[in-house]
Amino acid sequence: MKCPRDNSAIATTGIGEPVRYVGRFAPSPTGPLHFGSLVAAVASYLQARVNDGLWLLRIEDIDPPREQPGASKEIIDALERYGFEWDGDVIFQSRNSEAHEAALASLIDRNLAYRCQCSRRDLAEAARGALGVIYPGTCRNGCDSDDAAIRLLTNDLEIAFDDLLQGRITQHLESESGDFIIRRRDGLIAYHLAVVVDDKIQGVTEIVRGIDLMDSTPRQIWLQQLLGYPTPTYAHIPVITHADGDKLSKLTGAPGLSMHDVEKTLIEALNALHQQPPADLAQSTPEEIWSWAVKNWQLGKISGHKAIVKTP
Ligand code: GLU
Numbered sequence: 001m002k003c004p005r006d007n008s009a010i011a012t013t014g015i016g017e018p019v020r021y022v023g024r025f026a027p028s029p030t031g032p033l034h035f036g037s038l039v040a041a042v043a044s045y046l047q048a049r050v051n052d053g054l055w056l057l058r059i060e061d062i063d064p065p066r067e068q069p070g071a072s073k074e075i076i077d078a079l080e081r082y083g084f085e086w087d088g089d090v091i092f093q094s095r096n097s098e099a100h101e102a103a104l105a106s107l108i109d110r111n112l113a114y115r116c117q118c119s120r121r122d123l124a125e126a127a128r129g130a131l132g133v134i135y136p137g138t139c140r141n142g143c144d145s146d147d148a149a150i151r152l153l154t155n156d157l158e159i160a161f162d163d164l165l166q167g168r169i170t171q172h173l174e175s176e177s178g179d180f181i182i183r184r185r186d187g188l189i190a191y192h193l194a195v196v197v198d199d200k201i202q203g204v205t206e207i208v209r210g211i212d213l214m215d216s217t218p219r220q221i222w223l224q225q226l227l228g229y230p231t232p233t234y235a236h237i238p239v240i241t242h243a244d245g246d247k248l249s250k251l252t253g254a255p256g257l258s259m260h261d262v263e264k265t266l267i268e269a270l271n272a273l274h275q276q277p278p279a280d281l282a283q284s285t286p287e288e289i290w291s292w293a294v295k296n297w298q299l300g301k302i303s304g305h306k307a308i309v310k311t312p
Pocket of ligand 1: 028209
């Protein structure tokens with residue numbers, strides 16, 4: 001439910017001013033929320049509430065080919081039904097496209113990004129690493145095609161951050177991912193650039209999200225550094241898996257969240273996050289469950305966990 005709090009505190013970044021905690025949940029409308037996404041939402045929400053912070057809801061709708069009609073509304077309705085209270089209006093990422101384009105232009109103007117016409121087929125022989133194809137730099141020295149993606153230059157200095165849950169994470173971008181795409185060949189701004197620009201605009205100070213995005217974080221930190229943005233704190237929560245170890249996702253047949261068993265599902269989410277809610281909380285209302293959860297939330301209980309099996 002939309003909560004009309006005082007939003008004037010967003011991004012109080014003046015020197016000497018305390019910066020208020022700002023967290024966010026940023027689902028892509030590629031389908032309804034499933035249990036795994038609920039767990040991520042619960043973790044980021046509770047972390048914002050115990051830090052007396054703001055919790056923003058941003059729908060990342062800048063990839064129309066992957067969008068599922070009606071999914072944005074379904075996601076918002078489900079979050080409301082589960083009793084989440086976000087601060088301010090829901091933000092639609094597509095409305096920030098001018099800011100995305102301005103950031104892109106500034107990178108191009110400073111010769112930090114270049115056009116690349118390599119197709120998937122051109123890169124079929126390129127080396128692969130944990131992050132996929134390692135771009136070999138083919139178009140670094142120029143390409144004249146207008147039908148081109150835009151890549152960001154990388155170097156091989158170590159990018160490191162201390163994840164609140166997963167400890168120190170390091171990557172050498174040039175050798176592990178290579179220069180990466182910030183605007184796709186179809187003209188759409190790539191996820192890494194959009195997410196970094198939006199988190200900056202919204203003054204996000206801490207990002208709590210699924211561990212499946214942790215590999216992306218060094219690329220996002222590199223963008224923050226080049227654009228002169230602060231780097232938020234990160235906490236990557238374990239992925240929720242089926243008993244066979246497969247991640248819960250649309251692809252592995254995870255159903256959309258039930259709109260009926262809200263209390264039961266919330267308790268399951270708290271259990272998945274190792275919060276150990278008392279057995280009798282299952283008989284409570286969602287408001288009572290949230291009130292217990294805010295009082296008792298300890299992010300550290302999932303420290304170091306990379307995967308948690310959803311118990312049926
Ligand atoms: N929109 C992304 C997703 O749904 C999440 C982005 C983020 O949390 O940084 O996977």
